[in-house]
Amino acid sequence: MTDPRPAVRPVGEHALLVELAGTAEVTALYGWLRERQAAGELPPVGEIVPAARTVLLDGVADPDALTRVLRTARPGPASAASGPLVEVPTVYDGADLAEVARRWGVSPEAAVRIHTEPEYVVAFCGFAPGFGYLTGLPPRYEVPRRATPRSSVPAGSVALAGPYTGVYPHPSPGGWQLLGRTALRLWDATRTPPALLAPGTRVRFTPLRGGTA
Numbered sequence: 001m002t003d004p005r006p007a008v009r010p011v012g013e014h015a016l017l018v019e020l021a022g023t024a025e026v027t028a029l030y031g032w033l034r035e036r037q038a039a040g041e042l043p044p045v046g047e048i049v050p051a052a053r054t055v056l057l058d059g060v061a062d063p064d065a066l067t068r069v070l071r072t073a074r075p076g077p078a079s080a081a082s083g084p085l086v087e088v089p090t091v092y093d094g095a096d097l098a099e100v101a102r103r104w105g106v107s108p109e110a111a112v113r114i115h116t117e118p119e120y121v122v123a124f125c126g127f128a129p130g131f132g133y134l135t136g137l138p139p140r141y142e143v144p145r146r147a148t149p150r151s152s153v154p155a156g157s158v159a160l161a162g163p164y165t166g167v168y169p170h171p172s173p174g175g176w177q178l179l180g181r182t183a184l185r186l187w188d189a190t191r192t193p194p195a196l197l198a199p200g201t202r203v204r205f206t207p208l209r210g211g212t213a
Helices: 024-039 063-071 097-104 106-115
Strands: 008-012 015-019 047-050 054-058 085-092 120-125 132-135 150-153 159-162 164-167 172-174 177-182 202-208
Touching: 008 063, 015 063, 024 047, 024 120, 024 132, 024 150, 047 120, 097 106, 097 150, 106 177, 106 202
Parallel strands: 085 202
Antiparallel strands: 008 015, 015 054, 047 054, 085 177, 120 132, 120 202, 132 164, 150 172, 159 164, 159 177
């Protein structure tokens, strides 16, 4: 019989790594941990860092006590959707919109409706400062990365790859499928905090018509 408890492994003397089945479980556990932390029900921990299949807890004062809490955690879907909501106004004129629509078997207009229907959650951040990996699109709409990455993708590009949606915070190379663009600044070093998106943030894409986002 499979053990339902997450695997908890020590990382040095003051950190723990929780290994989970996938991104959905990571997002739910991250939300649950933040809720318990805010309520003062979690043993002291300095930082909680989610990734695709793991959650790192660093600056742990009592690893044994925190391990016991983690082994009894049973977070539900509500824990994953407790963050603030960010609206992302988007012009859907991306270079790969027609190709994505073809893969989905729908028109480009229908593809836009499909992409704007869910409420997304930032599962984790990485790749570049301010880049969030957003979950929420049903699995049947997963698309592969481009066979040949682009040498430069403009900042603000809204894109898909695998199970994730993302918004490029800076101009950079990239192989994700481009759906559109937004004028929102995902990363601003003069802002506190600099990143607009953080793990647990809920995101809604709002379609705009015309040439400006």
